[in-house]
Amino acid sequence: MPNELKKIISYENAVSILPDEEYIHTFRVAAFGLCGADWSRAEILDKLKNSEVIELTGETARGMGHGMCAYNKDAQYLEDILFIETDETKLSELEKRVDNAE
Numbered sequence: 001m002p003n004e005l006k007k008i009i010s011y012e013n014a015v016s017i018l019p020d021e022e023y024i025h026t027f028r029v030a031a032f033g034l035c036g037a038d039w040s041r042a043e044i045l046d047k048l049k050n051s052e053v054i055e056l057t058g059e060t061a062r063g064m065g066h067g068m069c070a071y072n073k074d075a076q077y078l079e080d081i082l083f084i085e086t087d088e089t090k091l092s093e094l095e096k097r098v099d100n101a102e
Contacts, residue, residue: 007056014054014068017090025085029078067091
């Protein structure tokens with residue numbers, strides 16, 4: 001994927017767009033379809049801290065309420081990417097701030 005299309009965000013920005021719930025929904029794209037699971041907030045924070053890339057997602061994942069994803073630079077397959085539930089209001093506000101900063 002061309003880098004210029006990606007919207008990479010910081011750990012702090014990623015945390016700011018998480019829902020306020022204790023459990024946060026995630027999914028991965030597997031060979032047989034989508035595989036979803038709820039992760040605790042602590043697990044999500046750990047995943048975000050330990051991921052090399054945190055990126056805002058495209059229209060499809062965002063339409064499903066998963067506006068960011070996390071992965072490492074050596075990810076080769078969609079199944080290597082964790083899509084993470086976001087709060088749409090917070091995400092829209094973050095996008096405005098990021099777009100204005102550019």
